[in-house]
Amino acid sequence: MTTLTDSSPEQIRAACQAAADAAPGWATAPIARRVTLLNALADALQSARDGLVTLADEETHLGTARLNGELDRTAFQLRGFAQQLEAGRAQPMQDDPAVAGAPPAGRPRLTRVAVPVGPVAMFAASNFPFAFSVLGGDTASALAAGCTVVIKAHPGHPQLSRAVFELAAACVAAQGLPAGVLQMVEGAGIPVGVALVRDPAIAAGAFTGSVRGGVALWKEANARPRPIPFYGELGSINPVVALPEALAANGAALATQLAGSITVGCGQFCTSPGVVVVRDDEASRAFVKHLAESLAAASPHAMLNAGIRAGFNAGVARLHGRTGVKSLLALPAREAAPGAHLFVTDAASFLADEVLREEVFGPSCVVVTVRDMDETLQVLHAIEGCLTATLWGANADTPDNRRLVRAAQAIAGRVLFAGVPTGVAVTAAQQHGGPWPSTTNALTTSVGYAAMERFLRPVALQDAPAWLIDARGQA
Known part of the structure; x- marks a missing residue:
């Protein structure tokens, strides 16, 4: 070369x-x-x-x-x-x-x-x-x-x-x-x-x-x-908050869409979603199951270079075996291409361990299970500045959704209410930049x-x- x-x-x-x-x-x-x-x-x-x-x-x-x-x-x-x-x-x-x-x-x-x-x-x-x-x-x-x-x-x-x-x-x-x-x-x-x-x-x-x-x-x-x-x-981990209303209505389709966003470009996008916040309920558990299945079916291509691949391997290795973290998916590499990784943890573990809040540049994601809106906001407040934050199901004008939007705006330069963060439109209204360290x-x-x-x-x-x-x- x-x-x-x-x-x-x-x-x-x-x-x-x-x-x-x-x-x-x-x-x-x-x-x-x-x-x-x-x-x-x-x-x-x-x-x-x-x-x-x-x-x-x-x-x-x-x-x-x-x-x-x-x-x-x-x-x-x-x-x-x-x-x-x-x-x-x-x-x-x-x-x-x-x-x-x-x-x-x-x-x-x-x-x-x-x-x-x-x-x-x-x-x-x-x-x-x-x-x-x-x-x-x-x-x-x-x-x-x-x-x-x-x-x-x-x-x-x-x-x-x-x-x-x-x-x-x-x-x-x-x-x-x-x-x-x-x-x-x-x-x-x-x-x-x-x-x-x-x-x-x-x-x-x-x-x-x-x-x-x-x-x-x-x-x-x-x-x-x-x-x-x-x-x-x-750098940015681009959190996605998936509220119960959205997942009850369209959870399987959203899981498929999110898996595509995590693996597109082998996860080597600055807007790749690295954290997903869900409730501890039946709709969310079904969503996470669909997400794992969709990631398992994906076929990421080779990474850009050996340095990025080494960084990805080190990043997922740090996540495996951490206190309060369970590995839901850890696919082996396929020739030069890495497999996708999916982890799940609870809010307390996420808040206590800064490693869980670090960007892993590649097809990897951490699911954080929360009990209520208060824990959701605590998770968002713990995340450092990001390029994007995605809020699924925050369409109604409620006090909780207003709190959620304020929290997302505090940490991100672009807040999405539909779709996924990968794919950045070139237009006059675009904002591709967020608080430090994004x-x-x-x-x-x-x-x-x-x-x-x-x-x-x-x-x-x-x-x-x-x-x-x-x-x-x-x-």
Whole structure:
């Protein structure tokens, strides 16, 4: 298998300097030019589909059906950001006219605008080789915001990273833009990522990956002489609360749906459900039985790499044999693919053992049996910040459901009342980010069109000349 050779310190410095040199021109380029580049990148991806999907499947084992869909999603979001630019979303303006007189009633004219922050360091993810990689959402949103980008390729799909970057670089050149608009460095070594975050030209960072790696880079970003914002998506166990009403009405179908969400992509989704909260009643017991049967019938594919597989094996090993925990399903590996694991425990054991609240990246889930709504809320409050929380059966306006929704909103960035958390829509209303440690900044999203806001800094122009206001309106 091809591996990435670590970029040298000189190469990293050169890439960052090229991004810095190109940044002013790209920040002030007409919106139409950004639109053209984003659409051209989408076209290039889809034109090279067959070769790229073949490379991606060889390196990730994700399957051509999944990868074709992911390529289409990547192209969709590139075009989507282009449409947002055409609608003026990257140049928000709030204009307060002058008011004669002394403060506080009187004031000068103030015009609040947004400016690109500068070169962005983008760390590609392993589990989405198109949508969260070289031309994924972080790159697309940063380019749309008017920022140049230095990509840190992921070592899990090196050939694909190079192929996509070559396509992208050709698009940049064809538009007559400087190569510094989009640069890439590579390597599996920690020093590459650290050098990229430390480079003085870098103005912001975007990361999707492990808690350990993300926290280390976040600390580096904040330890710089000039700290920079670092938008990291780290880890999440995505609890699902299945209330008795929902399970009594549709328990078997919900169990089948949940099993698919736990095993899709071999459980290697940041939104994979890792904890399910049910009551100690007949409908819930039937649901858990169906869930175990559905998981037993699933056939996960091989994991992305040996490191992720080792982490999964260690994670499920920690759960087996813990006090108060029973293993309901522990399927053996099938060649290179791991089997699914399902555990059950009670609320008291879950609250007492922090290991039960740790993410296991792969097809594994812990069922927590509770007696009532009070114990349900205690379980949710014990869970650290998550990307999602799913509430089945909370449709009626009751005091208990209001308490449940408040608890879910306190720990998650997206609260679902139907469906499963895997599958993240790319849209203006999306929020893919939650409280620590799911992300380093719960106020932002890495999916959806609001992702541009991470790379735009507000500036108030006081009594600005007309030419400046007019120029912003015509860009």
